[in-house]
Amino acid sequence: MDIDKDLVAASATPLVLSILTEGESYGYAILKRIRELSGGELDWTDGMLYPLLHRLHRLGLVTTEWRTSPEGRRRRYYAITDAGREALAEHRRQWEAVTRTLGGLWGALTLGMEGP
Amino acid sequence: MDIDKDLVAASATPLVLSILTEGESYGYAILKRIRELSGGELDWTDGMLYPLLHRLHRLGLVTTEWRTSPEGRRRRYYAITDAGREALAEHRRQWEAVTRTLGGLWGALTLGMEGP
DNA sequence: TATCCATACCTAGAACTGCTAGGCATTGTA
């Protein structure tokens, strides 16, 4: 049930940026959210996520700061920037272009998008 | 308008296998078909396609043979195998799973699938 | 109070890979 490596790579950035549009978050919580959203199909290790978050920060797509949560834990919170939102829109555009191309070959394609 | 490298990588195998479900084909024609299907958004070089076709053959997902076309050109034709069809189904399943995950974050998502 | 699990983060560098940039040959056409 492992998702193909290339597909994981292709979806990583849009997925993280999308999660951050829901509101700021931090590494550990993002991992759990990904697992939850995909119903367990996408199961990243933290070693995959943190370098990605660092890269997004280097590219100016997110801001970050250390804060202490109400529970007393130190966490590095991330928030999406305007540039991040633009990058996400472009990713989405590309994802739709490719899905449309594949959809043209796959015939009537629902992709499970019709649900509630 | 360049499509992200990772997204190209993720779509490469399902795209080629899908094209071969339309009937056997050969490298040069597959390249043109990809350009056509994507409206020019996906623009592979031949140096990207041939190694992929070789890999698909090595994996038993396609068969291949040299033939001379009616026009007198020598071409290496490729045809999808049963294993290839199974692999394609699995790719499609994964693509849909990831698209569904992203779709859950993107809200109502048409992906241009509603067409004529 | 010792131990274990969950939470929370970080990175070096081995291992892998993809594609650029080159090559070759043939047919049609200006």
Add this chain to the structure above:
DNA sequence: TACAATGCCTAGCAGTTCTAGGTATGGATA
């Protein structure tokens, strides 16, 4: 006869990824 289009191939470099390791702390349990 020269150029464009058709048609195929691959070495190896340049680039990246993620595994495997590390650290630390809060809360629960025994």
